[in-house]
Amino acid sequence: MVNRTHFRCLSCNYVIGCRTQFGYGKEQVYTFPCPNCGVNLGFTILIDQENISWAYEALDNLKPEDFNTEPSYLLNFSSCFLVEKKNLTDLPLTPFLSNLTLVSDSDAYFKVRNIRHHAAQEFWPCLDRANTHRQRGDFDKFMSEFRSIKAHEFIPTFETGSLREIIAQGYEMFGSIFSTSNEQERKLIESRIDIAVESNAQGVNDLKNFFVLEDRAESIFNQLRALDRQWVDLYSFFEPLEIIDWLRDPKSLDSGDFTLSEKPIERLKTFYTDGFETLGRIFVIAACYEGICTGAGVGVPSRSRLILPQEFEQMPNGAKPNLISSMPFWPIFVDVFDSKLRNGIGHHSWRYDASLDIIFYQNHSPSRGKEDFKISFLNFCILTRKLYHCVTVSAKYLHSIWV
Numbered sequence: 001m002v003n004r005t006h007f008r009c010l011s012c013n014y015v016i017g018c019r020t021q022f023g024y025g026k027e028q029v030y031t032f033p034c035p036n037c038g039v040n041l042g043f044t045i046l047i048d049q050e051n052i053s054w055a056y057e058a059l060d061n062l063k064p065e066d067f068n069t070e071p072s073y074l075l076n077f078s079s080c081f082l083v084e085k086k087n088l089t090d091l092p093l094t095p096f097l098s099n100l101t102l103v104s105d106s107d108a109y110f111k112v113r114n115i116r117h118h119a120a121q122e123f124w125p126c127l128d129r130a131n132t133h134r135q136r137g138d139f140d141k142f143m144s145e146f147r148s149i150k151a152h153e154f155i156p157t158f159e160t161g162s163l164r165e166i167i168a169q170g171y172e173m174f175g176s177i178f179s180t181s182n183e184q185e186r187k188l189i190e191s192r193i194d195i196a197v198e199s200n201a202q203g204v205n206d207l208k209n210f211f212v213l214e215d216r217a218e219s220i221f222n223q224l225r226a227l228d229r230q231w232v233d234l235y236s237f238f239e240p241l242e243i244i245d246w247l248r249d250p251k252s253l254d255s256g257d258f259t260l261s262e263k264p265i266e267r268l269k270t271f272y273t274d275g276f277e278t279l280g281r282i283f284v285i286a287a288c289y290e291g292i293c294t295g296a297g298v299g300v301p302s303r304s305r306l307i308l309p310q311e312f313e314q315m316p317n318g319a320k321p322n323l324i325s326s327m328p329f330w331p332i333f334v335d336v337f338d339s340k341l342r343n344g345i346g347h348h349s350w351r352y353d354a355s356l357d358i359i360f361y362q363n364h365s366p367s368r369g370k371e372d373f374k375i376s377f378l379n380f381c382i383l384t385r386k387l388y389h390c391v392t393v394s395a396k397y398l399h400s401i402w403v
C-alpha cells in the first residue's frame with residue numbers, strides 16, 4: 001500500500017510531501033536529503049502488519065505538517081523495489097514498472113522472489129521452533145514442526161540422521177534458497193572436507209574434538225542462527241535486491257541511478273560486522289581442513305611451521321587472510337571479507353551522506369596510517385547480502401564438525 005504524509009524541514013522550513021510504498025517489515029527507516037537545502041532528513045515507519053496500522057516515528061530534522069499546506073516537493077519512496085534517484089521528486093514510472101524494464105525473465109524473477117519471501121516468513125520460523133525443541137530434547141514437538149516444514153512443497157526432503165543432522169540440513173537448505181547461484185562453492189567445500197576425511201580420518205576426528213571442547217562448535221552454531229535471525233528480520237529490506245539474479249544487463253546497477261529507499265544503516269552495520277566475525281571463526285575450521293588435506297596435520301600450515309587451531313583461533317580476524325589467501329576456499333570469500341570495511345564500521349568516522357547516497361569511512365593501521373574510503377549505499381547493501389550468502393555456504397564447514 002502507498003501512504004502520503006506531509007513534513008516541514010526544520011532547517012529551511014519548506015513543506016515536503018512523502019509518498020511511501022510500504023513493505024512488510026515491522027520497522028522501515030527512510031533517510032533522504034532535503035530537496036531544498038540538502039540536510040539529511042529522515043523518518044521511521046513502525047507497522048503493525050496484523051492490525052494494519054502504522055506510525056511515523058523518529059523524525060530527523062522534520063516535524064509533522066497538516067495536509068492544508070501544499071508541499072513544495074513531493075518525494076516518492078518504495079520498500080518493495082529499487083528506486084531511481086532521479087525520480088525522487090518526480091514519478092514518471094512506478095518503481096514496479098521501472099524494475100520490470102531491468103529484468104530478463106519477469107516470471108522466473110517473481111517466482112523465485114516469492115519462494116524466498118516465503119522461506120523468510122514461513123520456513124525459517126518453523127526451523128527456529130524445531131531447533132528450540134531439539135535443544136529441549138522434545139522429540140515429538142520437533143517432529144511435528146518438521147512435518148510442517150515438509151508441507152512447504154518447494155523444499156526437498158532432508159529427513160535423514162540424528163536431530164542435529166536433520167536441523168543442520170534444514171538450515172543449509174534455508175541458506176541455499178537465497179543463494180542458488182553458489183552451488184559450485186558448496187560443492188568445492190564438500191569436496192575439501194571429503195578429501196580431508198579420506199586422507200586422515202583421525203586428524204578430522206581430532207579437529208572435531210577440538211571444536212567440541214569448551215562448546216566451540218555449539219557457540220558458532222548459535223552465532224550462525226543469530227545471523228539467520230537478523231537476515232530474516234531484514235529480509236523485507238533486502239528483497240528488492242533479488243532482482244540482481246535476473247538483470248537483463250548485469251551492469252545496469254553500476255550506473256549509480258538506482259538505490260534502495262530504506263536506509264536501516266545501524267542494523268546493516270551490525271549485520272555486516274556479525275557476518276564478518278562469524279566467517280572469521282569458521283575460517284579456523286576451513287584452514288585446519290586444508291592443513292589435513294596437505295598432510296601438514298591438524299592446523300594451519302605457514303612458511304615456518306604448523307599453527308595450531310587454538311593459536312589461529314585467537315588471531316584477530318583481520319589478520320587471518322594472510323595465512324589462508326592461497327587456500328582453495330579463499331576465492332569464495334575474498335570479495336566479502338573486507339577488513340578495512342569492518343574496521344571502518346567500528347570507527348567513529350563512519351558517515352552516511354544522504355545527498356550523495358554514499359558511505360564514507362576510514363581505516364587506521366600501523367603500517368598504512370589513516371586511509372579514506374567510500375562506498376555507495378547500494379553497493380554496501382549488495383556486499384552485505386553477498387556476505388550473508390557466503391556465510392550460508394561456509395556453514396557446511398561448521399555443520400561437518402557440529403553434527
Ligand SMILES: [Zn+2]
Nearest residue numbers: 009012034037
Ligand atoms: Zn530543508
